Amino acid sequence: MNMERAWIPAGVSPAERRRLFSIWIRTGRIPTRRDDGVELKFNPWHDPRDGRFTSGPGGEATPRDEPPERGGEGGGVGEGGGVVRSNGVYRPGEPGPKLIPIGAPEPPETRGGNIRAFEDPMTLDEWKVNENSALGPPLRLADEIFDITGPGAEVRTALMRAQAEKILSDIHKLDPTYVFQSFQFPYSEDGQRRLIDGLRFDRAVLTMRVKGDLEPLQLETYRFAQGATNDAYQEGLRRIKLTMLPIRLSEREALGNFVDQRVREQLRQRFFLAGVDCSGAGPVRLNRNEAVGENGRFRRPDIRVGDVAFDVSLSAKTRGQAQIRGFFNANFKPSMVVIIRPSELGRSTSYILRR
């Protein structure tokens, strides 16, 4: 991909830097912000005076107190460069020739376009969905980062390659000695997911080691645990139906225990692979006692990464429940408790409870 070189302004926050990067890789331009706060992006349908949309390239926005006019067949709106509907034929001699959509059907509804293919979220806050929920801000599904719709294998591969190169570049900034296997870039979607997931996890671990910043690892922990939870739930349910698993009290209790234990075990192996000790000495702790007060009481979250506790559960939990209150009262003072539930149970099943 040959793209024009662009510079991200100095002093912007890491989150803003990632946002600007995602826009640059999509449009080839870095948006600029004027002194009055109006952000100017590359878009020929913006009124350059105030950044508002017009109905034609280079046009003027409709005054705010007037209802917008709708262009009918054969006539456009917007002065000075407004669209003149023609028969849609490009004529080189015509002043300001434009390609005009005529009678095209509405595009089918998609899952929101491919913007996520360019995103590089690195914290749980960047991963949450901006909507209200009675329980807490819901989290996106673990693999929504790969939610690319429409393009064929070549385009998907190009997008994934750009992602991989970006992450690898971040890794080399953290650890110039990081030597990555230089085999052929995977062609299959599964292989590409595996590669991006692997690189993201390594970047998160190196960010923790080099900068002491745990936020990327908190996000990757969630993404991995969510995938493991979904897998354990589906397989556990299937095997219980086949009477292939021992049941002590009830099927639900057994399923909950199998999911908990499976997710913990897979996480242990995942952290071990990345050289992260999660037995209690470091900031990553799996199923360890967390002291509450000074009188020997404790709580035991499934996972703790820094000041974030994670609880894998089949049922929804609220901050009013004793277990969750206990987590928040633990001496490590969690800033949030992330409830991870099988995605099969419904939309927005995993969410954040804040202190």
Added chain:
Amino acid sequence: MSDYVFRSPLASGAPFIPNNLGELDDQLASMMLEAPTFVDRLGFLPDQTIDSRFHQLDTALSRVKPKLGAESYAKAVDLSVRAKALFLSDPDMTNGKTKEGIWLLDEISKLITDARRRRVKAKLRDDEGEVTGD
């Protein structure tokens, strides 16, 4: 499944071995969801096989032998050998041996639970100095 394998340069190459009774019990539950083939469904352990899984189990059993006690340890090793043989004889889950093998893994899990209960009752401390049964 893709044939692409991501190998992190951060990985040591050595297999993970559970360190205490609780971690071992988690591994047994996990194995019950993988039997009889023990293929890694999440795609991050491409080299996992029935042999590697039972190597982890047997090594972990020997690691926790002092906590388990000699008698329970001997029983657990025997159950492990029998379970592996059953899984190998039912690779397609068609003859009921997989279920028998899973029940044997559950027997090992019960031995571990008993050992943890004994340790809590005796107020024995784990590696972090706490009474957790580990």
